[in-house]
Amino acid sequence: MSRVAIYPGSFDPMTHGHADIIRRGLVLFDRIIIAVALNIHKKPLFTLEERLAILEEEFGDLDRVVLDTFSETLLVDYAKRQGAVAILRGLRTESDFAYELQMTHMNRTLAPDVETVFLAASPNTTHISSSLIKEVARFGGDVSSAVPEHVARRLAARFSP
Numbered sequence: 001m002s003r004v005a006i007y008p009g010s011f012d013p014m015t016h017g018h019a020d021i022i023r024r025g026l027v028l029f030d031r032i033i034i035a036v037a038l039n040i041h042k043k044p045l046f047t048l049e050e051r052l053a054i055l056e057e058e059f060g061d062l063d064r065v066v067l068d069t070f071s072e073t074l075l076v077d078y079a080k081r082q083g084a085v086a087i088l089r090g091l092r093t094e095s096d097f098a099y100e101l102q103m104t105h106m107n108r109t110l111a112p113d114v115e116t117v118f119l120a121a122s123p124n125t126t127h128i129s130s131s132l133i134k135e136v137a138r139f140g141g142d143v144s145s146a147v148p149e150h151v152a153r154r155l156a157a158r159f160s161p
């Protein structure tokens with residue numbers, strides 16, 4: 001039996017923190033579907049196509065990692081359609097925890113058979129968030145310790161005068 005997890009998020013852009021969760025998640029699950037949310041409300045820096053291209057560059061050679069997009073649908077319905085047993089999330093801070101716990105209870109109410117599995121961020125990535133990276137890159141700061149080189153290049157190009 002193949003155990004599938006959905007790893008949903010904005011991935012705007014993908015960071016070493018996301019990659020860490022995916023690599024560790026592959027120990028627990030046979031397949032991870034990275035589900036990139038369209039997220040028009042968050043006004044993403046990168047288009048859906050760009051966010052997917054970044055993930056493809058990073059994970060394209062791993063056949064147990066699948067890329068997909070979702071919008072205008074409940075995450076638990078999407079997860080069930082994909083035959084997933086779990087939603088995978090990363091936890092960095094107490095505020096992550098408060099938000100995720102509420103979401104998890106709601107998702108469990110909607111779909112009791114879809115579990116949410118949390119992985120605590122690794123000590124070396126716990127300070128990394130896509131939004132912080134964008135702030136640093138916007139003002140020319142060095143983000144090379146937080147994102148792969150190809151992402152750092154895209155950020156520099158996006159913010160070049």
Ligand code: ADP
Nearest residue numbers: 008009010011017018089090091121125126128
């Ligand atoms: P969302 O808009 O759903 O928060 P993100 O792309 O910001 O999407 O994050 C997707 C998932 O990855 C979330 O569970 C988030 O907590 C987790 N995550 C983001 N950055 C890190 C990190 N540095 N370490 C561990 N987990 C992370």
